[in-house]
Amino acid sequence: ANTNYTLNLSGTTADDSYPSAHYNVKVYSRPATIRFQTDYDSPPYVDRPDIIKRETIISKTVPLSLHKASTKNGPIDRYYIVVHLFEKVTYQSYVPQEGRKECCYTAAVFSSDKLPDVFTLGDGRTTIDYYPFAPNIYNNSPIETNCKVKLVSWGFSRKQENLTTSSATTQILLSSKPIRANQDSMNNLLWIFGVVISIFIIFIILVVFTVKYSRTKKKPITPPPESVPFDLTPKMLTMEMPILPPAISPASSGEPVELRRTHCITASNTYSVTTHPPIHVDEFAAHVERLKAADNYKFSQEYESIDPGQQFSWDNSLLEYNRPKNRYANVIAYDHSRVVLRPIDGIPGSDYINANYMDGYRKQNTYIATQGPLPDTFGDFWRMVFETNSACIVMMTKLEERNRLKCDQYWPSRGTETYGPIQVTLTDLIELASYSIRTFNIAWIGHPEKREIRHCQFTAWPDHGLPDHATSFLMFLRRVKTLNPLDSGPIIVHCSAGVGRTGCFIVLDAMVDRLKHEKTVDIYGHVTLLRSQRNYIVQTEEQYIFIHDADNEAIQSGYTEILAKNLFTHLQRLLQPINDSSLTEMELEFKRLANVKAQPSKFISANLPSNKFKNRLVNILPYENTRVCLSPVRGIDGSDYINASYIDGYHSPKAYIATQGPLLETVDDFWRMLWEHNSTIIVMLTKLKEMGREKCVQYWPNEHSSRYGYFVVDPIAEYNMPQYVLREFKVTDSRDRLFRTVRQFLYTEWPDQGVPKFGEGFIDFIGQVHKTKEQFGQDGPIIVHCSAGVGRTGVFITLSIVLDRIRYEGVVDVFQTVKLLRTQRPAMVQTEDQYQFCYRAALEYLGSFDNFSS
Known part of the structure; x- marks a missing residue:
């Protein structure tokens, strides 16, 4: 009696083919029955529509027999009849991208209980779909003659809109005249058809013979034996390098988004691309605020109303030899927009890669959205880079996140690697705080031509969720633009699945282009367009909101980067x-x-009662997501808190710690922070008192050693320089007797009021600090403080980053640099005088170089 039992139940279905099944579980002790239902799954196989009587096929209409799918995986809500029209029918197994024109539309929609047994395709009737919010009208338009028609029947589960299954396709060749069922006429037609086929076969044999004969005169492409990788097949070895990349579908007149909006038909004026016009920039901030009201309620409505665009076929993705090339089973490549590689003779599916062309602003096929390459698709990926004449790859993920593999490394860490028929050589690597830039030379095996490829990897996207601010992402986006030549092919963008973060980059890049040419923003329209080219683009509502916030920031901030010489x-x-x-x-x-x-x-931790007294100023507090955390001490509330923030540098994240001048109550915490975070450099930008007020307590010993908590600090040396004082200390952890040398740089030329008259001395001071860090410092951050840890501290870090950008990129952007710092600690660069001083000091720095004097 009086015993508590915990009963853990787990259930698995005996066969994976029975989702949506109901089970009764009886637990013995006291009788109890538990009822549960397994999750719904996609409807099982849907039979293809059958042509009822081929002799009845005449121009413009086709009678079809439709078959319902089984409901054993869950209830089915509706069926769609989807038609793909091809302008030209060929007998070739491979149709080049430039020679193919395709359009797709939904001919009809039927609820599950009203699916007819017989459906006449092209009878001109209309059906109405009320999913998801507003009605959409589908017109069963007459079928044109001499077309290739492909039908897809879909079933939707009521509970989860993504549980869909498409049937195999039915191909129909229409005749402009009725075909009579008369047997004699049929025999005559068959005789004529046989003659034509015979002539055609003879012609093909002659062509093949001619091609083979001409190829024997060419020297075969045979790479040196040592350059052939293990997985390079003989078929690949004899592939010829494409003289020209495959042509991309020519851009049509007009903006792609507006073309789609024009062709969208709707019966509602609430939720559709036709009723979500572009927003003027002057109204965009207020528009975003309205959408965010009531806990993003209108954002949720708007995002859910976007056409999922899943009425298109993806037959190539489902082929048995292509399925292993898809990283995720539900993220596929639509047939009409997929990137078609040049096929390799004798290798089925060699034209396939999970990638789709995506439209930009006023330009079709501006981007290629693709998944993170798999080891078996490395060769296909680099073939795509080569064949599409791309010059820039954008990677929106790390290789691993939260201990999960997101993308396999498809490039060499050093030297040269061979992937399929492509040799890739790493020639340069620049690692910055929020992104890395790699430069590759690629070449087709056996050919001297080399192409330069830039690989831009954004590394500041958090493993979970979204960036807190878009500033670093916008800076990355602008850097990509400067690296991509105007005459190159599409920018190849990928994350893991190639839909979420990839969609964020593409939509935002297109909107930034739009802002340059017109005063409007059309995020809704562009996401709708991209959804018709690749499924799940902009995967979550949170990503959709992030794009709006980033665009809003781009509008408010403007473009402030300039060439250093200007x-x-x-x-x-x-x-x-x-x-x-x-x-x-x-x-x-x-x-x-x-x-x-x-x-x-x-500012959650900063405002806790146990921490408030540790803040020098009540309005200068560290953000929760960037604050420096100390190791907590058992039994002491708030022992993990100090008023200090991590700040990214130019080359590396968390390169600095910006903190306030220590208080008497926080001196021990200051030395604890220095030790725990492996810091060996302190930069002090204030006197102990200025204008008769305390700015910082003396937290170091003058002559004899002092103890601060567990740490014993011994003064070693002091050097008085013209503009600063350098002190060296030996810091020992009394618990294990480990010690290290710490250096403190005290800048003495900053006036009590205002800013230094000239920037040259402060620039030299910054250089000396970083030179010492490189020479003696460890991997830990540089600790920078003034009084509040935002004004002069902000100037020091801002100029450190600005001067690095001048040296490495030849550009200046004080505004974005300070803005980025303020996303990590509030009020960085506190006054306008300090802000202007950053500009003047950068100009003085440029004056010291002859190449910038003009």
């Missing part, structure tokens, strides 16, 4: 009054930095 002219313009007013462009630019307001929920 900085003087740019600074002169910023200092000029605007339209005879007292305001300057510099003042307006600085005020724009304050547009983003931090929510109180971002």
Whole structure:
């Protein structure tokens, strides 16, 4: 008696073919019956529509027999009849992209209980679909003559809209005249048809003989034996390098999104692409706020209303020899937009890769969206890069996230690797805080021509969720644009599945292009367009909201990056009054930095009662997501807290720790932070007192060793330089007697009020700090503090990053640099004087180089 039992039940179906099954489980002790139902699954195989009587096929209409799918996997809600029309019918197994034109439409929709046994394709009748929110009208248009028609029947589960199954296809060749059932006429037709086929076969034999004869005169492409990889098949070895990449479908006149909007027919004025027009930039911020009201309620409505675009066929993805090439079973490549590789003789499916062409702003096929390559598709991936004449690859994922493989490494870490018929050589690698840029040379085996490919990998996307701010993502996007030549092929974009983050990049890049040419934003329209080219593009509502936030930030911030050689002219313009007013462009630019307001929920730990007294100023607090966490001490609330924030540098994330001047109560925590985070460099940008007020307590010993918590600090040396004081300390952990040398740089030339008159001395100081870090420092961050840890501290870190960008990229963007810092710690670069000082110091730095003097 009085015993608690925990009963764990787990159930598995005996056969995977029986989802949506009901089970009764009896538990013995006291009798109990538990009822549960397994999850729904996709409807089982749907039979293809059958042509009832081929002799009845006449122009414009075709009678078909339809068959319902089994409901054993769950109830089926509706069926769609989908038609694919091809302008030209060929007898070739491979139709080049440039020679193929295809359109697709839904001819009819039927609820499960009203699916007719006989359906006449092309009878001109209409059906109405009320899914998901508003009715859509489908017109069973007459079929044109001399067409190849492909039908797909779909079943939808009531509970999950993505549980769909398509049938195999039925091909129909229509005649412009009725075919009589008279046997004599049929025999005559068969006789004529036989003669034509015979002539055609003879012609094919002659062509094949001619081609083979001409090829014998060519020197075969045979690579050196040592360059042949293990998996390089003989068929690949004899492949000829494409002289030209396959032509991409020519851009039609007009903007792709508007063309799709024009051709969309709807019976509703609430949720459809036709009733979601572009938003003017002046109204966009208010538009986003309206969508976010009531916990993103209208965002949810709008996202759910986007046409999922899944009425298209993906037959090639389902072929047995292509299925292993798909990373995820439910993320496929639509047939009408898929990238078609040049086929390899004798290898079925060699033209297939899980990738789709995607339209950009006013340009078709601007991008290729694809999955993260699998080991067996590395060769196909690099063939695609070569054949489509792409010059830039954008990777939106790490290789592993949360201990899960997201993408296999398809490039060499050093030197040269061979993937299929393509040799790839790594020539350069630049690793920055939020992204990496690799440069490859690729060549077709046996051919001297080399192409330069840039590989841009965004590494700041969190393993779970979304970036808190879009600033670094926008900077990455702009860098990609500068690296992609205007005359190159599509930008190849991938994440893991090639739909979520990939969609975010493509949509936002297209919107940034749009902002350059017109004052409107059309995220809804562009996502709708892309959904018709690859399934699941922009995979979640949260990603859809992120695109809006990023676009809003791009509108408000503008484009502020300039070439370093133009900085003087740019600074002169910023200092000029605007339209005879007292305001300057510099003042307006600085005020724009304050547009983003931090929510109180971002300062959770800083506002806890156990931590409030540790903050020097009540309005300068670390964000929860970037705060430096100490190892908690058992029994002491808030022992993991210090008013300090991680700040990314130019080359690496968390390169700095920005913190306040220690208080008497936090000195022990300061040394604990330094030890736990392996820091060996301290930068101090304030005196202990200024203007009669305490700015920082003395947290170091002068002559004799002092103990701070577990740590004993011994002064070793002190050097008085013209603009700074350098102190060296030996810091020992009393628990294990381990020690390290720590250096403190105290800048003495910053005035109590305002900023230094000239920037040259401060620039030299920054250089000396980083030089010492490279020479003696360990891998830990540089700790930078003033009084509050935002003003002068922000200037030091801003200029460190700005000067690095000048050296490595030849560009300056003070605004975006400060904006990015403020996403990591509030109020970085606190005053307009400090902001202007960053510009002036950068200009003085440029003046020291002859190549920038012009």
